[in-house]
Amino acid sequence: GENVEQHPSTLSVQEGDSAVIKCTYSDSASNYFPWYKQELGKRPQLIIDIRSNVGEKKDQRIAVTLNKTAKHFSLHITETQPEDSAVYFCAAGANRDDKIIFGKGTRLHILP
Amino acid sequence: GEEVAQTPKHLVRGEGQKAKLYCAPIKGHSYVFWYQQVLKNEFKFLISFQNENVFDETGMPKERFSAKCLPNSPCSLEIQATKLEDSAVYFCASSRNTDTQYFGPGTRLTVL
Helix, strand or coil: CCCEEEECCEEEEECCCCEEEEEEECCCCCCEEEEEEECCCCCCEEEEEEECCCCEEEECCEEEEEECCCCEEEEEECCCCHHHCEEEEEEEECCCCCCEEECCCEEEEEEC | CCCCEEECCEEEECCCCCEEEEEECCCCCCEEEEEEECCCCCEEEEEEEECCEEEECCCCCCCCEEEECCCCCCEEEEECCCCHHHCEEEEEEEECCCCCCEECCCEEEEEC
């Protein structure tokens, strides 16, 4: 089955700097890669997703890149703000299965 | 509705008691997923439905866990004879076309 590895587990970034979170997946059949942000005690919220037919997608300060050959994808947050502090999860899914397999999460701290 | 709804928010059970959790998917979404998030933030897929049919139950501990999605009723996840290790937040998610999944607020189950 699919296995998703996520690094780092914790990341501290100065406000205004960029943050990068990296994930790898094992199942070459995976073709959908969402990223979720989860604040303490809240539901996971989708912030961006990418499908395997594109290599990069951007939405304002958030971008995701995908390298299908290497089976890795990354989340980039630029100009970080205090409200970006949360736990971020990458995930991978394949149409044939539909469930998504999550990474273990990255706790992002934005330092003032 | 426009958001996935889950009830109750919190549930406390003594070990060996039954627990029943409910989920109302977003109107028009035909896929429902249940995930378990344990204390270390890890998500575990439990089961998915396409309308009232089980789509994928590979994550379900079948001895004590069961789930249903009946027409015109909220979906439910039931745990018979709860154990301490069942303590977790249980999230329901729904999707329209087996792709983007939107999560509910979760039910925190505490087994004492």
